[in-house]
Amino acid sequence: MSAPDDRKDAPNGADARRSNVEALYQELILDHYRRPRNRGKLEHPDVALRKKNPLCGDVIDLQVQFDGDTLRDVRFTGEGCAISQASASMLTQRLKGKSTAEAAQIMERFTRMVHGEEGAADESLGDLRALAGVSRLPVRHPCALLAWDTLAEALASRR
C-alpha cells in the first residue's frame, strides 16, 4: 500500500512539531509515568484535595503533611495521561521538604513555563524543565498543571 504522490509533500512546520513532541516524551517523563515517585496515601494528611479535569477525565488526589511551615511529605494518587501523572510525580519530588514560600515560588515559575513565558524555565525548576515542551501544546496545558492547581488550592484552603 503506498500513498499517492500528491500526499507526500511535507508542509512547513510539521518537522518542528514532531521534534517538540519527541522531546516532550523523553525518558525522564516516561520514567515518572511508569514509576511514579511518592505515589500513595498519607496516614494523617493535614490537607487532602482531589481535582479532576472534566475535559479528559484526568484525576489527581494530592495529600500534604506539614511540619510547621515545611511540606514534610507530599503524596499523590491519580489516573490519566503521561503528562498529568509525570507532572504530579515530579511535583512531589520537587516540593517535598520545601517551605510554603519556596513551594509557592516554584509553583508560580512552573505555571509561567507551561504558559510559555520567556525566561520562566530557569535552573530553579531543575528536572521540571523536561515539561517545558508542553507550552507549545495548548490543549495539554491543563494536563501539566492539574497537580499544581490542586496543590495551590490545597495550600490556600489551609490558610
Add this chain to the structure above:
Amino acid sequence: MMSALPRSEFPLLAASPRLAYLDSAATTQKPRAVLDAIRDFYENDNANPHRGAYALSVRATERYHDARARVAAFLGVRDADCLIFTRGTTESLNLIAASWGRANVGAGDEIVVTGAEHHANFVPWQQLAIEKRARLRICDLASDGTLDLDTLRAMLGARTKVVAFGYVSNVLGTIAPVREIVELAHGVGAIAVCDGAQAAPHLAVRFDELGVDVFAASGHKMLGPMGIGVLAGRRELLDAMPPFLTGGDMIEFVEDDHSTWNRLPHKLEAGTPNAAGAVGMAAAVAVLEGIGMDAVRAHERELVGAAYRRLSAIEGVRIYGPAPDDRSGVLSFNVGDVHPHDLATILDSHQVCIRAGHHCAQPLMRRLGVSATARASFYVYNDDADIDALVNGVMAAREMFSRVGA
C-alpha cells in the same frame, strides 16, 4: 483504496496534502460545492425568508424551501413539512425532550435509553426524568457493545413513554436494529426517538420506512456546515406537540393574553432561520447523492476493515466493539498503557487527527471500564494513505513509550 470523492474537492485537505483527517465522527471536512452554495446564497439571494414583500425575499424563501425538500428527500421523509431545521442533533433531541416530553411524561413514567448513548441523547432525558419524577432506565449492552433485544424487551412496560436510542454509536460504530427497536417500543405504546447523527452521513436512511417517531441529524457530520441540523417527526406527533421556542415566524396570531401557532414546519422554527446553513446542507446531500450512499458505505467498510486488520496486528492494541463488517466507519481503541491523550498528541505530530477522550459518552465509557479511548473515524475523502499514517503513528507512539520499561 482510493477516496470516494477526491481530496481536491475539499479545499482544506487540498491545502494540506499530508494531513490524515480521521475525526469525521466529530465533524467532516467541507467540499467546495458546499462552500460555494453558502457563498452563492449570501451573494445572490440573501434576505429574511418568509418576511419581505419583495422579489429578493421571495427568492430567499424559495432557496430555504428547496433546501428543506432536498434534505427531506435524502432522508426519506415524504411529508417535507415534518422536517424541521434546527441547530443540530443536540437541539433536535432537546426540542423533543422539552416539548413532547414535558407534555407527555409524568411522575412514575419510564424513559428507556441505551448504555451507548451520546450525551445529547442521554442528558435531555435524564433531566426530563428528574423534572417530572419519572424513571430513566438504561439498557445495558452485550459484551461486544451491541444492543440485545431481549434485554431491551424486558425493560419495557406499560409505563414506558419513550425509547431513545442511537442508530449508529459514535464510539463503537455499532449499528442498531432500528425496526426491531421500533416494534418493541410501539408494542408498549412508547415513542421511538432515533439519534441519527452518526447514521445519516454513512447509511441510506429512509425515515418513513424505519417507523421511528422522531429522527435527528446534523449537517456538519455529513459534509454540510456547522449550526444546521434536522428533526424529522411524524406529523400527528409534531402537530399535537407544544412549540419549543416561541417568537417570530412560529406564531399565527398574537393577542395580548395568548397566541396561536403557525402550521408545520414553522411552528417549530422560531426566529430567523439559518437559511444559508440549510442551503449548505442541501448542497452536502447533493454531493452524497452524487457518490451514492451505497458507495459511501462500501468505501467505509473497506477502510474500517483495513484499519481494523492492521491496528489489531500491532502488539498491545485493543479495539472496542464488534467486528468490522458489523460497524460503521468508527474505530475506538487503546494502545497498551499509552494514554489516548498522549497518543493523540503523538499522532498529531505525525499529522494524523484523531479524537481522544470520552467522546461525549461517559455512561458508555463506564460500561467499557475505561476512562478514555482513542478514536479514528473515516469518511469519503479518506484513503489508504490515511491508514498508513495512522498505523505508522501508532507504531511510533508504542516505540516511544517502550523506551522505558514498566
